[in-house]
Amino acid sequence: MLVRYRGGEGMLAWAFHRISGVAIWLFVVLHVVDIFLVGVAPDVYDSLLFIYATPPGIVAEWLLGAAVLYHALNGLRIIILDFWPRLTRFHRQLWYLNWVLFAIVGIPVTWVIFGQFARSMGWWPK
Amino acid sequence: MSGRYGRSGRVKPQGDRFETAVWYGMRLSGIALFVLVLTHYLILHVLYDPSEQTAAWIAEVRWSSTFWRVFDWSMLTLVLFHAFMGMRVVIGDLAGGRPAAVLRYGLYGLALFLFLIGTYVVVTLPNVVPAG
Numbered sequence: 375m376l377v378r379y380r381g382g383e384g385m386l387a388w389a390f391h392r393i394s395g396v397a398i399w400l401f402v403v404l405h406v407v408d409i410f411l412v413g414v415a416p417d418v419y420d421s422l423l424f425i426y427a428t429p430p431g432i433v434a435e436w437l438l439g440a441a442v443l444y445h446a447l448n449g450l451r452i453i454i455l456d457f458w459p460r461l462t463r464f465h466r467q468l469w470y471l472n473w474v475l476f477a478i479v480g481i482p483v484t485w486v487i488f489g490q491f492a493r494s495m496g497w498w499p500k
Numbered sequence: 501m502s503g504r505y506g507r508s509g510r511v512k513p514q515g516d517r518f519e520t521a522v523w524y525g526m527r528l529s530g531i532a533l534f535v536l537v538l539t540h541y542l543i544l545h546v547l548y549d550p551s552e553q554t555a556a557w558i559a560e561v562r563w564s565s566t567f568w569r570v571f572d573w574s575m576l577t578l579v580l581f582h583a584f585m586g587m588r589v590v591i592g593d594l595a596g597g598r599p600a601a602v603l604r605y606g607l608y609g610l611a612l613f614l615f616l617i618g619t620y621v622v623v624t625l626p627n628v629v630p631a632g
Contacts, residue, residue, distance in 0.1 A: 396590060398583065399584075402579055402583050409618065410621045412621060414621075419555045420554050423552075427551035431551075438541075439545060442537055450534060483546055487546070490551070
């Protein structure tokens with residue numbers, strides 16, 4: 375639906391910004407609560423840490439990183455266009471630049487996080 | 501809250517001082533969070549493996565310096581503002597009238613609660629292994 379609708383890049387940029395934003399909001403709510411547990415129930419916190427060493431946990435961690443990176447880069451694009459409206463004629467190009475930067479940062483980070491995954495599966499030595 | 505969007509983000513509100521302040525607040529907190537959150541993720545998810553970050557490690561290593569406590573508390577404050585004001589926009593786009601007002605108050609209550617428990621733990625956590 376998102377691809378066939380004729381909103382173009384601007385609408386996709388908006389949709390991804392909103393989806394990643396809501397996902398990050400959800401993570402922030404959980405994350406403040408889990409860090410609160412470090413203070414009031416450290417053993418409960420420690421007993422939950424294994425999640426970050428399971429495949430679904432690592433995939434979620436990787437998706438969180440992707441959401442944060444997209445939201446950060448596209449947010450910067452929004453700020454640039456809001457404060458320098460004359461650049462709006464290049465909004466498409468700026469969005470493609472976002473994806474170039476996303477790949478440049480994201481690929482090495484994916485390698486590292488996949489390393490955590492491989493170690494948790496026993497494919498790589500700890 | 502009318503859902504007006506330009507080629508970039510929300511069109512800057514005209515006339516309403518509170519809405520204009522929130523509009524600027526979202527952009528300024530966004531710039532700060534660009535640095536704070538990406539640094540946070542880089543350190544805690546890329547340089548270190550989160551599955552090894554026990555409560556004792558946070559108490560003794562991660563929060564051993566006031567700098568990182570201030571860093572994390574600043575991030576907490578800005579992220580709660582940014583995330584909850586963002587969710588306020590989402591609610592405004594999806595609902596209106598009384599349901600939207602109820603959801604917004606629920607949202608503000610949750611934000612205040614998270615700010616209080618987050619501030620509590622970052623201020624009071626001792627630099628020694630917690631009992632347990």
